[in-house]
Amino acid sequence: MATSGRLRRNVTDVRVTAINDGIRSERPDTLATEEPMEIRVGGPGQDARAVAVTMRTPGADYELAVGFLFTEGLIAPGDVRRVAYCDDLGDEEQRYNVVTVTLDRPFDHDRLHRNFYATSSCGICGKAALDDVEVRCSPVADGPVVCADVIVSLPERLRSKQPVFDRTGGLHAAGLFTPEGELVTLREDVGRHNAVDKVIGEQVLAGAVPLEARVLQVSGRASFEIVQKAAVAGIPIVSAVSAPSSLAVEAGERFNMTIVGFVRDGRCNVYTRPERVAS
Secondary structure (H helix, E strand, C coil): CCCCCCCCCCEEEEEEEEEECCEEEEEEEEEECCEEEEEEEECCCCCCEEEEEEEECCCCHHHHHHHHHHHCCCCCCCCEEEEEECCCCCCHHHHHHEEEEEECCCCCCCHHHHHCCCCHHHCCCHHHHHHHHHHHCCCCCCCCCEEHHHHHHHHHHHHCCCHHHHHHCCCEEEEEECCCCCEEEEEEECCHHHHHHHHHHHHHHCCCCCCCCCEEEECCCECHHHHHHHHHHCCCEEEECCCECHHHHHHHHHCCCEEEEEEECCEEEECCCHHHEEC
């Protein structure tokens, strides 16, 4: 199975007009690249068909594709036979914006319509969203107890390993840590959910799920989408720099997860399952 490389630049150079105390000047600047990526899936004897398009920062594209399919309940660990960029596009510029995941089993395309609650504007209620996740995963294992001192140190440990953020100031990050606070893996992306999918996808390809002895630290808020992805991967603790949403907390309760928010300045709020965080 191939591994995705940095075939597209994850930063873009631009010129800006800077205004400082009324004085205008032109200078170079660097932005985080945002491009669409189409995910295609097929099994034995099937033509690969598009299942989703996501706006992402190029890099770890294979992990993003696999992580998305896994956390949305469309594939299981061990299903993936091959991941590759699309070779049949006439436009060479777009070749690296299409990823095909080939499975060892036939892919049920009808499952797409049964599984997706694509956005919060779809009119799907919170209970239906929770019920959908419950069909796809069991409550996570009890997992480890982590010292509060470790939890409050994770945002800085995450931030110190963000090379693209250092250049652009405009990327989210997700990192997996051990209970002792050691970084296992980190990914950056313009989309917070994409960063989580990249991290989880890497672990799926490595055969490491469920991630029952890991802590997920994210750079922004803890949304329902992030918590449900962590639940599918078996991650017991989700820690966020900002606040969780009400549905994220409800999901944490239902799936036996510890949700921690406002992790900053040496403090944090534990919203669910506080027994996993030792004072």
